[in-house]
Amino acid sequence: MEIIRAENITKRFENETILHEVSLTLRRGEKVTILGGSGSGKTTFLKVLAGLLPFDGGSYQKSGIKMAYISQKPVLFSHMTVLENLIFPLKCQKVKRKEREAIGRVFLEKSELAKWADAYPFELSGGQQQRVSVARALIGNPDLLLMDEPFSSLDVRLGRDMRQWVFTQIEERQIAAVFVTHHYEEAKVFSERVLLMDNGLLKEATEAEIDVFFGDGLLYEDAYYPIGAWRMADFGVPVRVERQVMLYGQAYWSVILEDGTQKFIIVDENRAETAYIAPVRGEKDA
Numbered sequence: 001m002e003i004i005r006a007e008n009i010t011k012r013f014e015n016e017t018i019l020h021e022v023s024l025t026l027r028r029g030e031k032v033t034i035l036g037g038s039g040s041g042k043t044t045f046l047k048v049l050a051g052l053l054p055f056d057g058g059s060y061q062k063s064g065i066k067m068a069y070i071s072q073k074p075v076l077f078s079h080m081t082v083l084e085n086l087i088f089p090l091k092c093q094k095v096k097r098k099e100r101e102a103i104g105r106v107f108l109e110k111s112e113l114a115k116w117a118d119a120y121p122f123e124l125s126g127g128q129q130q131r132v133s134v135a136r137a138l139i140g141n142p143d144l145l146l147m148d149e150p151f152s153s154l155d156v157r158l159g160r161d162m163r164q165w166v167f168t169q170i171e172e173r174q175i176a177a178v179f180v181t182h183h184y185e186e187a188k189v190f191s192e193r194v195l196l197m198d199n200g201l202l203k204e205a206t207e208a209e210i211d212v213f214f215g216d217g218l219l220y221e222d223a224y225y226p227i228g229a230w231r232m233a234d235f236g237v238p239v240r241v242e243r244q245v246m247l248y249g250q251a252y253w254s255v256i257l258e259d260g261t262q263k264f265i266i267v268d269e270n271r272a273e274t275a276y277i278a279p280v281r282g283e284k285d286a
């Protein structure tokens with residue numbers, strides 16, 4: 001059974017078109033991952049699906065489902081305790097106080113937050129606040145979970161444990177989910193369907209494109225260049241710039257070193273004095 005159908009969604013901010021006729025249909029319990037470069041429009045699309053942003057063109061239909069949205073950064077009510085924040089969705093669903101507090105305490109236990117039940121958000125670290133956000137999204141028993149890199153602010157162990165817990169909940173309760181991530185393992189493990197947002201266009205991603213996205217290679221003019229391990233260039237090395245290659249919004253430069261070898265480099269715009277040099281086709285980095 002279809003739960004949402006978004007067709008040809010166009011979204012503009014001022015005069016710039018951010019989403020170009022993006023379509024997505026989801027069935028009950030279906031899980032998709034969306035990958036894409038920074039600024040490609042993933043968050044914008046997720047917010048449109050969540051009903052948090054209006055759109056300019058296309059159509060969006062939902063069957064009467066409960067949705068929850070987990071943003072990159074936690075958004076909690078500052079005047080409510082952790083427990084009150086957590087059980088807010090149950091309050092909206094008119095679950096009795098005693099019952100919702102009991103459910104809340106189980107969720108607090110699962111998210112290793114039991115001792116913070118009566119604390120206020122400002123007393124928690126960013127990672128702890130995010131755990132409250134994640135638990136709050138699940139507690140209301142959603143049919144569809146929209147997740148925007150929810151585990152990226154957690155440390156490695158907690159991120160892994162939370163991810164496992166959320167994935168298990170999604171599986172057991174047949175929750176449909178749209179998951180935006182930069183994490184290879186998350187994308188592969190989580191869903192069979194991986195979509196790629198490329199400058200506001202959403203398309204199915206091939207295995208090769210997924211590998212490219214995760215920095216394992218560069219597809220250019222039908223050739224595949226492994227670029228797995230980045231090396232920092234000595235900026236003193238003179239290079240002759242050949243051409244620029246655009247890939248998922250990222251500019252690579254093909255350059256020739258003095259000894260004639262060709263390299264692909266990414267110039268880190270935040271640190272103009274550094275460049276990252278990648279090995280060219282066939283070359284394995286040490």
Ligand SMILES: Nc1ncnc2c1ncn2[C@@H]1O[C@H](COP(=O)(O)OP(=O)(O)OP(=O)(O)O)[C@@H](O)[C@H]1O
Pocket residue numbers: 013014018036037038039040041042043044045
């Ligand atoms: N409220 C806004 N007003 C104007 N422009 C916006 C607004 N929100 C987002 N944008 C622009 O829309 C584009 C897409 O942003 P979006 O946050 O959807 O990207 P993203 O793919 O989620 O990126 P990231 O992976 O870095 O989170 C960006 O160029 C961004 O600057």
